[in-house]
Amino acid sequence: MSGLLAFLSDYTIQNVALGAAILGVISGVLGCFAVLRQQSLLGDTLSHAALPGICLGFIFAGTRELSAILAGALLTGILAALFMLALSRRTRLKTDAALGISLSVFFAIGIVLLTYIQGTGNAAQGGLDTFLFGQAAAILRSDIYVMGTITLIGLGLVLAFWKEFKLVTFDPGFAGSLGMPVTVVETALTLLIALAVVVGLQMVGVVLMAAMVIAPAAAARQWVRSLEAMVILSALMGIIAGVSGALVSALATGLATGPLVVLAASALVLVSIFLAPERGLLWSGLRRWRAERHLRGRQVLATMYELAAAHDNPAYPAEQSMLDAYHGLGTGKVLHRLQGRGLVRRTTHMPQEGIHWELTEDGRHEARRSLAALGKDES
Structure with missing residues (x-):
């Protein structure tokens, strides 16, 4: 017990677990809107678009100052989102094509800037490439405060404009008919998802952040029907994935936190796909x-x-072999189930011709209902 308390009281482990929980909340909440708007690639685009911002923030600050790096990432994420929206609305390109173009352009710019920084010989740039895959162990308590502040701002905006976000997500046409600025609301939602991406950069990195935006929401979608319940459950699943991934990383030496968090979130998706009561593959x-x-x-x-x-x-005693021939399947098991329900019974009739069955009174009543139902199906 004392060993467990010592483990949980470790300063680094606390920071990583808190950061993962914060990331789980904001990515779970905002990811619901991306999933429901059928923009799952949006998280991937915005996370990759953050790379040039990371590089620009480093160039501006001259060091790996997290606030400057996150500000740069948010800036380029917003620019990528606006670029994608402009392509999808001002051209004939569909949303998925616009997302793909935006992702490729901004990530390419980021790689060029990262290569440039590495060639300058600036000693402070060491480890800057860890933002590609995250470096959770380097999170400080001051970084937690920054992540928490961004998360509170994002959640506050969601609560303030909940009705608008909900209506535009499910029925943008109706929202437009009410005079609601649909384009502005959709842009705001997209920029909020950019906020979620910024929060997760140090934890899971540019490459894996898309999974944290999508996975908790996709898992929650399998269990609930309303947006309110989906958002709450998605946030809880994001916390579970984040904290469990962080703790496993702390227990297993040498395993990176970011990939473990994403694997935990993916495991929740798989469990939900198979076991969710209404939509799960098992129950279906x-x-x-x-x-x-x-x-x-x-x-x-x-x-x-x-x-x-x-x-x-x-x-009338029907011969089982005749029923087999008519239906093209072995009817023995079916007849025994019907017998257990009291709908048919075995009867003796010309034993040399095989097993015979006849309808009971309940069976005749059920058969009339079946004929009516089958007739409706045929019509």
């Missing part, structure tokens, strides 16, 4: 399997009812 497959079983039973009941009607005998 189970519902489909049950529906198929029920449909086969209805088909067999309908066939037996029609045979009985054709022979003018409500208790």
Whole structure:
């Protein structure tokens, strides 16, 4: 117990865990709007567009001062977002093409600037390339304050303009008909996502930040139906992914924090995709399997009812082999399930011809319902 307390009281571990939790909150909340607006590539674009800003912030400050680097990253992220919006609205390019162009142009500029800085011989530039993949262990308490302030500003803006953001996300056409400045609201949402990217640069880096914007929101989307619940759950999943990744990194020597945080978030996505009650693949497959079983039973009941009607005998014994031939499948299991429900029963009729089944009174009633349902399906 004392070892655990000592571990959790470690200054570096506390900083990393707090930073990861802050990143999880803002990326989880703002990522919901990117996912619902079908702009999953937006996080990737803005994170890569932050690289030239990192370099410009370093050139301006002359050292790796976090506030200057984050300000530069925010500036180029905003420019990339505006560039993307201009391309998608002023040209015939679709949003995904505009995102791809913006990502490529700004990331290329960032690589050129990074190469230039490395060639200047400035000793202070050592480790600047760690912003590509993050360096969580280097986070200081002062950096936590900067990240927390940015997060509070972003969350405050979301709360202040919640109705506008929600309406534009789900129905921009209707929002425009109400006189709402849709373009301004969409631009504001895009710039807020740039804020989330800036918060995560030191934690997970330029390359992996896109996953933190998308993964918690994509996981939360599987479990809930309303935006309010999705935002809350996405923030919680972002915290879980961030803190768990940070703690595993601290326990396992030599493993980078950023990739572990992203892997934890990806694990939440996979679990949600498979196990979410309504949208999960497991439950969807189970519902489909049950529906198929029920449909086969209805088909067999309908066939037996029609045979009985054709022979003018409500208790007409249908031979199982004939049912097999008609339906093209083994009906034995289906008939035994129907027998368990009290809808059919085995009967003795010309034993040399095989097993025979007849409808019970409940079975005839269910068969009439099945025929009506099948008739509706056919229509």
